[in-house]
Amino acid sequence: MVDLRQLEQLIMIAEKGTLSAAAAELHLSQSALSRSMQRLEAEMGVPLFTHSKNRSALSPVGERGVEYARLLLNTAAHYTAELRLYAAQLSTLMVGASAPAPLWRLSTELHERFPGKTVAEELQEAGPLLEGLRRGYYSLILTHTPVEEPGILCRKYVEDQLLLELPARHPLSARDVVTLADMQGLTVLTYRNLGVWSERLGQMTGVHFIEQTDLDVLSDLVMSSDLPNLASELFHTPTARFHGRVSLPIADDMARIPFYLCARESDRALLQRLC
Amino acid sequence: MVDLRQLEQLIMIAEKGTLSAAAAELHLSQSALSRSMQRLEAEMGVPLFTHSKNRSALSPVGERGVEYARLLLNTAAHYTAELRLYAAQLSTLMVGASAPAPLWRLSTELHERFPGKTVAEELQEAGPLLEGLRRGYYSLILTHTPVEEPGILCRKYVEDQLLLELPARHPLSARDVVTLADMQGLTVLTYRNLGVWSERLGQMTGVHFIEQTDLDVLSDLVMSSDLPNLASELFHTPTARFHGRVSLPIADDMARIPFYLCARESDRALLQRLC
DNA sequence: ATGCCTTACGTTATACGTAATTATT
DNA sequence: AATAATTACGTATAACGTAAGGCAT
Numbered sequence: 001m002v003d004l005r006q007l008e009q010l011i012m013i014a015e016k017g018t019l020s021a022a023a024a025e026l027h028l029s030q031s032a033l034s035r036s037m038q039r040l041e042a043e044m045g046v047p048l049f050t051h052s053k054n055r056s057a058l059s060p061v062g063e064r065g066v067e068y069a070r071l072l073l074n075t076a077a078h079y080t081a082e083l084r085l086y087a088a089q090l091s092t093l094m095v096g097a098s099a100p101a102p103l104w105r106l107s108t109e110l111h112e113r114f115p116g117k118t119v120a121e122e123l124q125e126a127g128p129l130l131e132g133l134r135r136g137y138y139s140l141i142l143t144h145t146p147v148e149e150p151g152i153l154c155r156k157y158v159e160d161q162l163l164l165e166l167p168a169r170h171p172l173s174a175r176d177v178v179t180l181a182d183m184q185g186l187t188v189l190t191y192r193n194l195g196v197w198s199e200r201l202g203q204m205t206g207v208h209f210i211e212q213t214d215l216d217v218l219s220d221l222v223m224s225s226d227l228p229n230l231a232s233e234l235f236h237t238p239t240a241r242f243h244g245r246v247s248l249p250i251a252d253d254m255a256r257i258p259f260y261l262c263a264r265e266s267d268r269a270l271l272q273r274l275c
Numbered sequence: 276m277v278d279l280r281q282l283e284q285l286i287m288i289a290e291k292g293t294l295s296a297a298a299a300e301l302h303l304s305q306s307a308l309s310r311s312m313q314r315l316e317a318e319m320g321v322p323l324f325t326h327s328k329n330r331s332a333l334s335p336v337g338e339r340g341v342e343y344a345r346l347l348l349n350t351a352a353h354y355t356a357e358l359r360l361y362a363a364q365l366s367t368l369m370v371g372a373s374a375p376a377p378l379w380r381l382s383t384e385l386h387e388r389f390p391g392k393t394v395a396e397e398l399q400e401a402g403p404l405l406e407g408l409r410r411g412y413y414s415l416i417l418t419h420t421p422v423e424e425p426g427i428l429c430r431k432y433v434e435d436q437l438l439l440e441l442p443a444r445h446p447l448s449a450r451d452v453v454t455l456a457d458m459q460g461l462t463v464l465t466y467r468n469l470g471v472w473s474e475r476l477g478q479m480t481g482v483h484f485i486e487q488t489d490l491d492v493l494s495d496l497v498m499s500s501d502l503p504n505l506a507s508e509l510f511h512t513p514t515a516r517f518h519g520r521v522s523l524p525i526a527d528d529m530a531r532i533p534f535y536l537c538a539r540e541s542d543r544a545l546l547q548r549l550c
Numbered sequence: 551a552t553g554c555c556t557t558a559c560g561t562t563a564t565a566c567g568t569a570a571t572t573a574t575t
Numbered sequence: 576a577a578t579a580a581t582t583a584c585g586t587a588t589a590a591c592g593t594a595a596g597g598c599a600t
Contacts, residue, residue, distance in 0.1 A: 001279050002351055008276070020579060032566050034581060039565095044355060046362035054574040054579050061362045068354040075350055076277055079343040080319060087321035087336045295554060304592050309556060311590085329554055329599045 004076060006040040007069035009033060010048065014066040019056055092118040093270075096129045097142035099195040101234035102158050102259040106142060106274070113273050133262060139270060140263050144196045147262045154262040155275045162197065162255035163231045164188070165245040170226065177251045183207050189221055189229040197232065200254055219243075279351060281315040282344035284308060285323065289341040294331055367393040368545075371404045372417035374470040376509035377433050377534040381417060381549070388548050408537060414545060415538050419471050422537045429537040430550045437472065437530035438506040439463070440520040445501065452526045458482050464496055464504040472507065475529055494518075 012022040013033075023033040034056075041048050048062035058066065093110055097103045103121055110119045124132070130147060132138040147154040164183065166173045172182060184206040192211040194201070201209055210227070212218035222229045222243050231247065249255070263271045287297040294312070298305040309331070316323050323337035333341065368385055372378045378396055385394045399407070405422060407413040422429040439458065441448045447457060459481040467486040469476070476484055485502070487493035497504045497518050506522060524530070538546045 001283070002355060004276050004279065018579070029567050030580070031568085031582080035565080038581090044358060046358055051580085052574085053572060053581080056580065060365055061358065064361055065358050068358055072347075072351055072354055076347055079347055080277060083319060083321055083336065083340050083343055086339055090335055293554070305555070306557080306593085307591050313556090314590095326555085327599085328556080328597065331555065 002043060003040070004073060006036055006043075007073060009036055010040065010062070010069050011066055011073070013037070014058055014063070088118070091116070092120050093140065094120050094122070094132075094138045095140045095142070096122045096124045096132055096138040098124065098126055098129060098144055099142070099259070101160060101195065101232070102142050104234070105158060106140075106261070109274060130262075133264065136264070139267055140261060140274075143260050143262060144257050146258075146260050151265050152262055153265055153268060153271050154260050155271060157259050157261035157275060158234065159256055159258045160197075160235070161233045162200075162250045163233065163247045164228050164250055165222075165231050165243070165247050166228045167226050167243075167245055170228065172228075172248065173246050175248055178248045179251045180204055180207070180254070183228075183250075187227055189218060189225075189227050191215065191218055191230070194230075194232075194235070196257055197235075200257070201230075203254060277318060278315070279348060281311055281318075282348060284311055285315065285337070285344050286341055286348070288312070289333055289338070363393070366391070367395050368415065369395050369397070369407075369413045370415045370417070371397045371399045371407055371413040373399065373401055373404060373419055374417070374534070376435060376470065376507070377417050379509070380433060381415075381536070384549060405537075408539065411539070414542055415536060415549075418535050418537060419532050421533075421535050426540050427537055428540055428543060428546050429535050430546060432534050432536035432550060433509065434531055434533045435472075435510070436508045437475075437525045438508065438522045439503050439525055440497075440506050440518070440522050441503045442501050442518075442520055445503065447503075447523070448521050450523055453523045454526045455479055455482070455529070458503075458525075462502055464493060464500075464502050466490065466493055466505070469505075469507075469510070471532055472510075475532070476505075478529060 009022065009026060009028075012025055013019060016022040016025060019033050019037070020030045023030040026033065028036075037049065037056075044065070046061050046065070047059050048065050049056045050059050093114060095103070095106065095110070097106075100123060103123075107119055107121060110117070122138075126143055126145065129138065129141040129143060130149075130152075133141045133152065142157065143154075146156075164172070164178050172178055175182070183204075185208075187208045187210060190201065190209050190211055192198075192213045209230075210221075212221065218229070221227070222245075229243075229245075261271060261275060284297065284301060284303075287300055288294060288308075291297040291300060294308050295305045298308040301308065303311075312324065312331075319340070321336050321340070322334050323340050324331045325334050368389060370378070370381065370385070372381075375398060378398075382394055382396060385392070397413075401418055401420065404413065404416045404418060405424075405427075408416045408427065417432065418429075421431075439447075439453050447453055450457070458479075460483075462483045462485060465476065465484050465486055467473075467488045484505075485496075487496065493504070496502070497520075504518075504520075536546060536550060
């Protein structure tokens, strides 16, 4: 059985030209290298060198042996790299989600329940999410519409609730809940990047939204005015507490978005440890 | 640097199912095999086994590792076989010839002058001989016509001389040489398989040849009759001495065939050590 | 209780470095 | 003289076997 280190040594000799130079490069004494190559020749049963008293040069067979050695070491390195990649892939939980908010909770839960696993998260549209789950690219996906498809398991994971935040002196602040009917004609501050919520806001007729791109600017506006602002249970950007405001859930169905956790049936155990 | 023996061990474990069984097959103690696999796991940096207290089974990564190990060992075996084949090829002197007779001398000379070399001989027509020499299949060829071609060296190697063998009481037996003119009307015994000579016999008009396929039958005929028989210097089949006959060279040019030794110019040294 | 794997420990084999030898430039 | 390879010899490292321990079937 050929020793790969000896092949490495053979290659180094070919590169350096002499045993001595190669030995120095390999941090080996020349005697050790000499004997190592003698063993290699004996193992292979072919004359790799033309041995003179003062010089050992590669024979034609040795030259070809070097080529083979390079090829073999390359494939060996290739295979070990492949295997390490495969191992990394197996130990990674690939998670896709249509919104960042529910990921925050899921991510911490995954690290708790699967210690040692690498959790990789991606934000993606619903279509690619489902396709990725089918193909095995994702192990878990978080969607805001339920998936009903053979081979795919799907369970409600969390529900996000839209909140109206008000200064204490606002007429509605005494209420426990508000409805869209209560909000007719109101002007409401909100963050622009609300992800899945954005489309819902467009459907809330009769409410005038002032959208802000910058969270700091939004925070300043909230503090310096009496205008109500939007928040959600999962996405409390500037917290109501910080602004000295009260948070009221909006009772309408439209103000609630459920998130669903989906996995392949073969990964049923995964889902069961989370829901 | 991965150790191929460890890969072999990994494969054996995959085949036998348990460390113990594999260890027995490998003529190793199970403890040695256990530690060897621990070293392999450390070297690769991936979990090849699911280690329970009582059982070490291959992990999914290990399964794939076995596949890679098989591939790598195969390529290693392939390369060593290739290298040995190449070495054998380099140490072989491939000789082609158009007739066996001059080969007898060449063969012994090659073994003398190139000890350790394997001499492989082939009989072949002139066309394939030359083509084989060009392509590098033959290192040397023996032809009965000179080759004049760039890149090819050609020298006269030996000359075969046709002999007429006669019983002592034959009228011609007192002569030193004979000519075809002397032989007009003679009936002459000869061997059928005379190779390059055969075509010449057809051109010797006025001589009647009785060809024999079997050398023993020919020998019997020669001994029991007074008919002359043919021989050649290189191809003394039944020796004249054995039959109590005298050998006379036939003086005509037609009764002499020169043999030429050819090699590629890059093998000039080869030719120089023979001619 | 038996089979299987791992750890501990003493031993052996294999590879290594230093030094001496020989040959070449 | 300097460089280069091999051989000889003592040493160190690394793998091995035996034995003991723990766990599961």
